[in-house]
Amino acid sequence: MFNEQSATVSEPNSGTEKRLLEAAGEIFAEYGYRAATVRQICEKAGANIAAVNYHFGDKEGLYMAVLRSVPDAHAEKYPADYGPGTAPEQKLSAYIQSLLHRVFDEGRPGWHTKIMAREMIEPTRALDTLVEEIARPFHQELASITRELLDSAATEEAVRLCTLSILSQCVYYHHARSVLSRLYPKRKYGPNDIPRLAEHITAFSLAALKEFAQQNGGISE
């Protein structure tokens, strides 16, 4: 068995573990679990090839550790800081802006988004954890905002569909960025466009929700 202690309990090691996690985060996010190689990761971390197996058992152990190691670096970096008395319209705007920042972030919090995007297409055993710890609270937060904006008589299913409609618009610019950059080479759809995109998505979604609210919860079946 490998050194399981140091993976969970922080110890005064020589930092190899930390460097390994850091390097693995970048590599996994950029190349995906399968395409990323332990040699690549170890080289970037300045560690020996056997370091991964020694510290994390195997490649999958390292992957899981990476996901566990970032208990959500995003929330503190791009907080959707609305108070309890804020109007739901402003909450939505803040939420969308925050999510777009997260989506376009290239640094550490960006890992989660990129890795999640890959897990969607090519799920690994880590997906269950990711869904429960990250996706579900994220969905629920937006769902509560949507519920406020819809009529109180709105079905849970209507709330859910609208939530997904809003969410999909935000993540699309990340998912489809390789296609968009080829379709519209002049428009970059990069981090600089966040304000413009956020404004559009917010207006688009608010308009739809307002209309639905007037219709008493929209397509309640």
Added chain:
Amino acid sequence: MFNEQSATVSEPNSGTEKRLLEAAGEIFAEYGYRAATVRQICEKAGANIAAVNYHFGDKEGLYMAVLRSVPDAHAEKYPADYGPGTAPEQKLSAYIQSLLHRVFDEGRPGWHTKIMAREMIEPTRALDTLVEEIARPFHQELASITRELLDSAATEEAVRLCTLSILSQCVYYHHARSVLSRLYPKRKYGPNDIPRLAEHITAFSLAALKEFAQQNGGISE
């Protein structure tokens, strides 16, 4: 060099090529270019391992041939059949339904959607071809509908953003299906839900577009 003739010109071969293309389409769509193995493909096609290299040069040649071999099997299977006099609202509805069918299709036309989804996350050299031959006409078709629904004074950029907003909702249920099935295990979001999803997306998008049209083209900057 390999037998390049038979890859382009149809000849009375013993069908190995055709079976190879068929098998490769499924495997590539399911596992992605990288994870798919030529042994897997050859086994499914009932061909020898060397068949791929003989008929297509290498694995990438087979991949390209697969993409080239389906000049769009979808259009004939799920036509968005609206005439020239149709109201734009109905065009949008038909377009969304058609796209959802395409997205959820498991058979041959479904290849394109699945492969495109993978190319978005992990682009190969085939992406440029895919974008020009498939994504661009598809985007433009929806853009023309959006343009009709928006005010005539709408910016091209506004049209583009709204088009992407609509498109994103449709593809999201495919992209995120692994996450959605875990988030809401009771709701399947499978082929059976196409009518419901289409109705929601159409209503959501139409409501937003109507509002934008009243505002004279929405967020024209």
Added chain:
DNA sequence: ACTCGATTCAAACATATGTTTAATGAACAA
């Protein structure tokens, strides 16, 4: 029946990659 090109086949080859192993070093306690 024979020939020749195209096709198929089993086997080998080369490489990439995750993993293991045995040796070495470093820090520290007895």
Added chain:
DNA sequence: TTGTTCATTAAACATATGTTTGAATCGAGT
């Protein structure tokens, strides 16, 4: 000092996978 434990290292190992090779097989034309 000596011995023990943890960490690191280079090398080897096992496997998977794309590709190549040379022989065998098939089919059409003469």
